[in-house]
Amino acid sequence: MKEIDYIIVGDGYAALFFAHQLILNKKSFVVFSSGEKSASHISAGIINPLVLKRFTRFWLAQEQLDALRKTLKEIETYTGENYWINEPIHRILHDEMERDVWTKKCKREDLKPFLSSDFKSFDEVKNSFGTGCVLQSGRLNVQAFFADFFSYLKEINAINFEYFKYEELDAEENIYQNFKFNHIVFAEGMAVRNNPYFKNIPLIPNKGHQLNLKLSENLDNKTFKKKYFLFPTSENRFYYGGTHDRDHLENEINEDSVKDLKKSLEDFYEKDYEISSVYYAFRPTVGDRRPILGRHSSHENLFVLNGLGARGILNGNYFAKDLFDFIETGKPLLEEVDVKRFLK
Ligand SMILES: Cc1cc2nc3c(=O)[nH]c(=O)nc-3n(C[C@H](O)[C@H](O)[C@H](O)COP(=O)(O)OP(=O)(O)OC[C@H]3O[C@@H](n4cnc5c(N)ncnc54)[C@H](O)[C@@H]3O)c2cc1C
Structure with missing residues (x-):
């Protein structure tokens, strides 16, 4: 029997950003990866602090951007690459009205850090009303991020390219196959519906x-x-x-x-x-546009990290750390994201 601190089930943003916290804090763990191409692996990798329909701010935008920059620097120390691509979003404006809305919003104190105050025009695309630049936005190099992260996990012997079989989990004794673990974090995206412990979270x-x-x-x-x-x-x-x-x-x-x-x-x-x-x-x-994380209601060593929505990168990174701190130090989770909100 191999004793480890954590099992992580899943291999998308939720799983890998949580794995990063474990690497950083020198915990022993194993990731179970189905090896499928799921949402994270085909995502665009856009890192965007705005809601681009209305030009409003995404929840905790600055905090999430700062946290992601920090994480990507930390990951660089062991994979050798920073996956942030410094190519901001140029939002093509649809009409005069959108241009007016942008002009007004970019002067607002809370939106100034994210909306450029000038408009640009490009020859490559049709942009009759110009484009606004989303400041601090960028892109993750998705292919390289996953390829390198998986290679690193292989190198440290922390990934099993196998489907995690729920029926083989002994949640009373904390045993799965030949692993005796302290905690399991389930990060399966939509496939959590196959997980008897968290299948009812309202995704x-x-x-x-x-x-x-x-x-x-x-x-x-x-x-x-x-x-x-x-x-x-x-x-x-x-x-x-x-x-x-x-x-x-x-x-x-x-x-x-x-x-x-x-x-x-x-x-x-x-x-x-x-x-x-x-x-x-x-x-x-x-439904409430907030991730879902936290502890199972009756199995105290079982945790979930899910509901990342359309913002897998920012949400995944930010809330992986919150979940880690919650498990290790008892730091309370934000009420808005705690899985408990669905258990009332
Ligand atoms: C087309 C598209 C574009 C997107 N673009 C962006 C973008 O630009 N920026 C952004 O931030 N977000 C984007 N997203 C959203 C983002 O991809 C999701 O929020 C994110 O992928 C969710 O991550 P996850 O880790 O929770 O789930 P997933 O990505 O679904 O990963 C879960 C993984 O766990 C595996 N798994 C499940 N059960 C088991 C098991 N029992 N054993 C082993 N493995 C298991 C699954 O096969 C899967 O590979 C996009 C999504 C799509 C579909």
Whole structure:
């Protein structure tokens, strides 16, 4: 029997940002990874402090951005790379009205740190009303982040590429197969529905599609957003997405979502393009738009970290630390995110 501090079930943002806390604090652990391409692995990697429909601030925006920058520096010490790509979002303005709203909002004290005070115009895309730049925004290098993190976990012998079998968990004795653990953190995204201990947390799946593209004209390392995000991933390769759909949840590509992507792209990119692949996955969202974390109501060593919604990177990083502090030091969780709010 191998004695360890933690088991983590899952391999997306929630799981890996929690694993980072364990690495930082020299805890022993093992991650169980299904090896599937889920929401985190196909995400755009956008780090965005704003709600881009209304130009308002995302919850705890500055705190979450600061925490993420800190984490990425810490991760760099063991993977050798900082995955923050310094390419801010250029929001293509739809009309005169949006331009007026932006002009007013960028003067507000609470929004000044996030909305540029001037507008820019670019030749590569149609932007008749100009673009506003989201200050402090950027992108995570998603491919490299996961590839390097998994390699590091392999190197320190802390990952099992196996599906975690709930029926083999002895939650009374804290034993799973040949592991005797102190705590388990479940970070399975939508697949938590297979978990008998947390299957009832009220997640709402939000299906997102994205396209991988070849464009006939380069974008010069810029991230554009009109309806969805468009940015380069490598030489002449581009990412466009992702859609939001709560109604068509089949395990297959929805042609209507692909049509929507194409139409909205052609609305601002008028040159030729080729679709090389289409992916979809399910975001774990919550009705009150807050993550769900905390302790199981009757098994005190079982924890959940989920409900990251459309902000897997910022929420995942920020609340992984809160959950770690809660488990290790008893620091209370924010009421808004505590799983207890659903147990009343
Ligand atoms: C198209 C799209 C674009 C997005 N773009 C962005 C973006 O730009 N920025 C942003 O911040 N967020 C973005 N998101 C949202 C973000 O991806 C999610 O918030 C985030 O991925 C949720 O992370 P998670 O770790 O909770 O779940 P997941 O990413 O679903 O990861 C959970 C993993 O655990 C595995 N697992 C489950 N059960 C088991 C088990 N029993 N044993 C082993 N493994 C198991 C699953 O297979 C899965 O791989 C996007 C989402 C989509 C769909």
